[in-house]
């Protein structure tokens with residue numbers, strides 16, 4: 451996640467101009483309004499009816515496809531394709547956590563107001579505060595899946611600084627958050643953090659771990675890496691490459707469901723794969739320029 455600030459003083463200039471034009475004494479300049487790269491994305495997620503409806507719509511769609519996902523043979527996970535015993539395994543649904551079932555927009559808003567980059571030092575206090583609300587539709591979907599007999603796993607790139615079974619404060623707080631919001635959770639071990647085991651970095655290894663005991667019938671995430679192997683996602687980011695992985699692409703909207711997240715994600719890394727430290731203006735300016743350069747625009751015809 452990268453950000454940069456642009457100082458916007460138009461409002462104060464307008465205020466000064468208006469006063470001097472009428473001959474009144476010039477008032478002290480109004481506080482400048484600061485524009486932030488992430489402002490619109492976070493506002494849209496927090497304040498728009500459209501985000502709420504979009505998330506509910508996706509979860510309702512997933513719920514409507516759940517009976518078929520449970521009864522028809524097959525798996526949602528590429529890691530489970532070809533696994534001989536999958537039909538005999540009990541069903542599971544795998545969901546991501548951040549911006550899939552838990553809403554971290556207050557943390558994003560804090561970053562905007564404090565001109566801070568994403569850093570463990572400012573992320574962990576948010577996680578440990580256990581204040582996240584549920585993404586609209588997520589509790590209902592996971593409850594319906596659980597009541598239909600599917601075990602719900604929460605596979606997250608929130609990380610444990612120590613390898614299990616060492617205590618993990620972030621995980622304890624996350625489990626508390628999930629329970630407080632009413633998410634079904636049979637066992638804390640069904641919440642799988644990055645780094646809990648040596649090989650749990652990408653999500654592939656955790657899906658493969660679940661696939662040993664369950665048939666993964668459906669997955670929901672806000673990043674394609676929540677749903678598909680990273681290498682496959684890298685391929686699919688290249689336009690026109692859907693045919694390379696057609697069988698997996700065909701699962702989207704059937705066994706795989708993607709929520710919108712305009713604030714951050716793998717797409718953001720693609721544009722500016724550089725993580726700046728808070729206060730590093732050179733870095734944020736460099737990343738912002740890279741993003742401007744990535745815009746697809748048009749050239750108006752001059753007469």
Ligand SMILES: [Mg+2]
Nearest residue numbers: 546548549672
């Ligand atoms: Mg996420």
